[in-house]
Amino acid sequence: MASLLLEAQPASEVPYTASEAMAKMKSRPASGAQTWRLTAWPATWTVGPTGTTAARPAEHFALLEAPALLPAPDWLYDLPIYARPKVHRDHHIEVAKALYSVPGALIGARVDVRADGQLVKIFHRGVLVKTHPRQPAGGRSTDPTDLPAHTSVYAMRDLDYLQRQAAGHGPAIGAYAAVLLDHPLPWTKMRQVYALLGLVTKWGPDRVEAACERAAEAEAFSVALIGRMLDRGLETEPGRQASLFPPPPASSPRPARFARPSAHFAARRTTTADSRGAGADHTGGAA
Secondary structure, eight states, rough: OOHHHHHSSOOOTTHHHHHHHHHHHHSSSTHHHHHHHHHHHHHTTTTOTTTTTTHHHHHHHIIIIIIGOEEEEEESOOEEEEEEBBOOOOOOEEEEEEEEEOOSSSSTOOEEEEEEESEEEEEETTTTEEEEEOOTTTTTEGGGSSSOOOOOHHHHHHHHHHHHHHHTHHHHHHHHHHHHSSSGGGGGHHHHHHHHHHHHHHEEEEEEHHHHHHHHHHHHHHHHHHHHHHHOOOOSTSOOOSSOOOOOOOOOOOTTTTTOGGGGGOOOOOHHHHHHHHHHHHHHHHO
């Protein structure tokens, strides 16, 4: 409101109005200064007409400006985030812990990204190259048309390089990587092979070779599974299948407080002769 009133007044009167308001502002106690500023300034600035419109600012605002204002939005402002990630070899970028595919030969290039609550827009040198729906953390949005064709030699070059690099650490590791890349969209699995090679660097090729061999026997092809096996040292245990989830500790059953013997619940079958004898005994006892 204050800014609107300042704009409505001529430039020659603005310094005087501001100085008068600030002088009165300083004369107020600090505890009620903010409240007085919001409620008393408009009344202070509407005393006399302006030299431009010959109307009081409050009257001019209510008559001409207020009807032209749009209603205030009833939702929170969607604050976007901006990033400049690098295009990975799998033709994806990472924005807010989610992956998005990028078209064209942009591997290794930096792109500009604007992400709001609904869309992720990717720009290269000021040109919009791709738009994706926003994904949560850990999600992935891949457009198959962004990935190169299977028959392209340049497209297969990175995959072959990864395959040779994995096989160089051991035959089981190479076979495990080959299964991971055996996918209609093998570029989406390149990060798993990179993670497998990272395990080789961390734990050594011998341990990863044994873990891949054991996991392949169980037909469990997951790099996260290999990582858990290595972390728990289950890749070289002979004689049994590696267990990723240790059994619960054995505990002896606690004695029941109100337990009864099994004979208490046994059903007894009564014959006709027994029932007659019981009745006679009951009659004789009554006599």
